[in-house]
Amino acid sequence: MNNISDVVLVVDDSPESLGMLNVALNTQGFTALVALNGIQALAIVEKVKPDVVLLDAVMPEMDGFETCKRLKKILPNTPIIFMTGLTEIDDVVKGFDAGGIDYVTKPISPDEVIARIKTHIQTAKLALSAQSALDRTGSNTFCVSPEGRLSWATPNVHQFIEKICGKDTSPWASISTKLAPWLQSSDLKESAILTINCFLSPLPIQYLGIQDSYHLLKVVEPSTSKTSTYLQENLPITKRESEVLYWISFGKTSWEISQILDISPRTANKHLEQIYKKLGVDNKTSAAAIALRLLER
Structure with a gap:
């Protein structure tokens, strides 16, 4: 059985899907919260922080992609899994770009969804534990997916990026496009440094290693930040x-x-x-x- 704190928010405009997933989640010991649309989901997370979100991609008024973007502003470290009947690669990429970490295709298989949820909750908790330790030490460390998308970053890193990003309103997306080919390089080694030059000042990033398929990186910030x-x-x-x-x-x-x-x-x-x-x-x-x-x- 799962810990009572394992809360899953399911966002879907289909009552049938909500009912089926609610039963499956409760049977596995999860606490299930349900929302019929993005507005309801945003209202729920203002009061209760879920451990994972199952999000329908196609919904009226506010679609899943826009809902995901807004949820990530409130829950930056919470994994969001898209539920979608869309199989075009562009739609899958759109979901990842919006902040999703995984997706399952409809019709939903409860066993597959439960397996994905367990994996992502465990990974998120391990990352949160590591992040808490790093936050206390003030480290310039952050973690990204194999595609270079941000998983978490210490406050020091967020502050440094905000300081140098200038007019770039999506600095982490810019960083991701530079990181992806570097991380996929076959000769990438620990302590290697990539300097990103798309902001007001250079952003040197040092490679620290990989754990649970996620890459641990460090911002090599000049001690005096001289320009x-x-x-x-x-x-x-x-x-x-x-x-x-x-x-x-x-x-x-x-x-x-x-x-x-x-x-x-x-x-x-x-x-x-x-x-x-x-x-x-x-x-x-x-x-x-x-x-x-x-x-x-």
Whole structure:
């Protein structure tokens, strides 16, 4: 039997489906809560936090995808399993993008649903236990699925991402697209670092390992969070030159810098020539070394 705290919220506009799942869940020792639509589901989770959500994808007024997005804002660490008759790959991907962690196809098999629920509740509880320990230590750690989607992150990580994301309203989606190919690389090893360059500042991420098919990662946050402004304040260079030098310190090419700063590669090279003259060096390596010494001080 399951612990009394194992609460399952079932959201489906079909009374028949709700009745069938309610019986199956109660028989297995779960506490079942039911909602006929997304609005009811949102009202329920404001009062009771479920351990897992079973969510119909196709519902009138507010569909399952929109409901999922709103639920994840309230329950960021609660697994959501889609129930859907939609088998097109685009619909499956849409469900994952909305925050779903798994899906089962209709007509529903109670045994399959129960098995999925047990697996995801156990995984979520293990992750929550690890997260609680990391929260207390203030670690810059977070966990993602094999596809790079966020499972959980410590408060330190959320705060750092908010600080550097700028106008990006979906920073974790942006991070996910960069992480996915890296995580699927056959030569990925522990301690490997990926630097994501789609925000106001670089986001270096270190790979810590894998557990229960989820990847544990760490944000390598500069201890002083120094930016290009710090370089400008401490070196005889202009604002734009400091921005170019900042990215040079992260090993970026002139072409990459031109894309990041929205300038031409030729302009980036011109700035680089001025940096060499002002710093008394003759190559990128030497210029980068000067920048790194300041940034890591």
